[in-house]
Amino acid sequence: MTTEQKQLVKATVPVLREHGVVLTSHFYKRMFLHNPELKHVFNMGNQKNQKQQTALAMAVLAYAEHIEDPSVLLPVVDSIGHKHTSLDIRPEQYAIVGRHLIASIQEVLGEAATPELVEAWTIAYRQLAALMSGHEQILYDQQTQKIGGWAGWRPFIVRKKVEESSEITSFYLYPSDGGTVADFMPGQYISLRLFLPELNLWQPRQYSLSCAPNGRYYRISVKREAGTTHPDGMISNRLHDFVQEGDVVDLSAPAGSFVLQQDWSVPKVFISGGVGQTPLMAMLEGIAGTNEREAMGRITWIHGCRSEAVHAFKDRLQEIGGSGIPLVTHIFYDEAAEEREGLHKGWVELNPIKSDVLLKEAHYYLCGPAPFIAKHYTFLVEHGVASQCIHFEEFGPASLHLN
Ligand SMILES: Cc1cc2nc3c(=O)[nH]c(=O)nc-3n(C[C@H](O)[C@H](O)[C@H](O)COP(=O)(O)OP(=O)(O)OC[C@H]3O[C@@H](n4cnc5c(N)ncnc54)[C@H](O)[C@@H]3O)c2cc1C
Ligand code: HEM
Structure with a gap:
């Protein structure tokens, strides 16, 4: 040129x-x-x-x-x-x-x-x-x-569907060819495509893997996108209402650069809004599955959602907390009947819990709606956190240009 x-x-x-x-x-x-x-x-x-x-x-x-x-x-x-x-x-x-x-x-x-x-x-x-x-x-x-790796689309059977909350359901996906599945880095996503007869089109959507790598299956956890002023989400509703155990869906191989840094001694702070907790759940599951507990840095889990009814994985979070890893949790419900230690009323606010947030040399993982990410990113940077220690994922085409 x-x-x-x-x-x-x-x-x-x-x-x-x-x-x-x-x-x-x-x-x-x-x-x-x-x-x-x-x-x-x-x-x-x-x-x-x-x-x-x-x-x-x-x-x-x-x-x-x-x-x-x-x-x-x-x-x-x-x-x-x-x-x-x-x-x-x-x-x-x-x-x-x-x-x-x-x-x-x-x-x-x-x-x-x-x-x-x-x-x-x-x-x-x-x-x-x-x-x-x-x-x-x-x-x-x-x-x-990779062992178990592939390019393009590969058919997977939905072996198990589990309701995680009133609006989030997990799908356990096994390759229909009976082979192994490629390992992935916690935080990565797959694309899933379904044929939509009403449009006469295949339609792909990305879903973060919400489990730790295990060689046998992938798990995704999907929120039902119900429209009040606009049409219902096409793929999420179809997955909830029509895709049943035994059905086949096409998946692409895990991809994505929003991944957990594997140095266990580094403190980690996970901040999620709503279904944005899925890639962070895979990261937490990955941490819970290691044997590196001795030198493990502190882990803070901060999650906000509308209410207890829509709060997915809360039992699993408690289970992981009781398993001996250095985990502190802060849950925020827009509508909460009571407040107690670790349970807060209202939207996620980092200032009141900053002693559990501003940890020396910590890495931060944010996922949620774009304004949610922008608000907490700004808080962290204003409190001296280096932008290269803040990692975030948007559940749609990138719209934020923060770092
Ligand atoms: C990297 C990545 C990871 C993701 N991980 C997850 C995950 O773990 N779990 C999860 O649930 N989702 C995840 N998503 C989001 C997911 O890919 C889909 O975007 C989501 O399920 C909605 O898809 P849909 O087909 O149901 O909705 P769509 O039909 O694509 O609609 C999207 C939204 O637009 C609204 N809408 C539709 N038509 C109109 C219109 N004419 N005017 C205005 N609004 C309209 C719908 O009501 C809906 O809220 C992820 C996305 C990305 C990019
Ligand atoms: C120089 C050429 C291209 C540029 C600059 C470009 C840029 C982009 C960008 C910025 C995104 C959003 C990524 C994200 O935020 O996650 C994207 C997504 C995408 N691109 Fe491209 N792209 C190019 C070529 C192509 C080609 C050749 C195809 C295939 C026909 C393609 C298909 C897609 C699709 C399907 C998506 C996802 C769309 C969605 O989820 O809505 N792109 N591209």
Whole structure:
């Protein structure tokens, strides 16, 4: 790429910043019109709420800004790569996306899209696509080289369905081929896809693994997304109401870069809201299963949800607490009949419990709705916690840019 072409791409940053979502919305409309087979690949719920359009726009913008040195984007390329591999995105699909993205730039910018600008963006896109699909190939290779590993979709049988609370149900998933399942790092997720007859589409969704690795099965714990002002969640409700023990679902291999650091002596603080506790539960289960108790650092478990009725895993949490690991728990219910040690009324607030939160050299793991993560991230940073010690996961396309 020439210096002039890099300048041209960088010069589009203000336009992209202003019209980025318009451009990517146009792009998705165009792509689904010409390549409707990709509707099986994308989360059509996220298309409605615009989250995916924004995530793609932000990624393209970040690339244009760093065109001189795209290596600074590697952490982002890695986390998108994990999401892409969990959806079985293949290199040849980059050409389709590229074709529609470049055509959309032309259509949205109109006369401002000079042939030179279009040429510069075409080269820039090819470079980005090569960077991303190259990294994704490494991730696929890592997945397939594991014992019990695979790439793409693999059928799993739902052997057990367990109600964890009035709105969260766990699914125990065993490979239907009778083989072993790949190990994973606690905190990672799988994609699960179901065929939705009402849309005539396959639809994938990500679910964090909520158990520790065990070689035999995966467990996911799914919250029913019931709409009052908007339609019910498509996959979560289908899983709750129609998918029964003995049924088969397709899973992709575990992926994701939100993982537990394995140094047991480091104190760990887990902060979750609602169903956001699932990846943290896998981390806690992983800790509970080790023999490294002697030198184990303190563990603080902070969880908030609406009420005891929707509080999943509370018995298991007590059981782990009684098993001799140095665990302190703080549970917050919006609606609580009483307050006692470790049980608080209202939303999660870290200030009143800061002696259990601000632990020297601790690592923090946050998962919950985006405003929940942002609020507690800000508290931690304002109280001197280094951003590299704070790890978080959003249950949807990345919208936060905190560290
Ligand atoms: C890494 C990761 C891990 C995750 N882990 C878990 C987990 O462990 N457990 C879990 O339960 N979930 C998890 N999720 C979320 C999960 O992937 C799904 O997003 C969730 O189950 C909702 O999917 P759905 O198909 O039921 O809802 P969708 O049909 O996708 O709808 C999503 C939301 O949008 C609303 N909606 C639908 N249509 C409209 C409309 N027209 N206008 C406005 N709103 C609308 C729905 O009511 C719903 O609340 C995770 C997500 C990610 C990215
Ligand atoms: C240079 C090209 C691309 C860029 C910059 C890009 C960027 C992104 C970003 C930022 C996300 C959100 C990740 C997250 O927050 O978790 C994402 C998700 C996704 N991407 Fe890409 N992507 C590219 C190419 C592709 C291609 C070729 C495909 C396949 C057709 C694809 C399919 C998807 C899907 C299905 C998702 C998940 C969508 C969802 O859950 O709503 N992407 N991509």
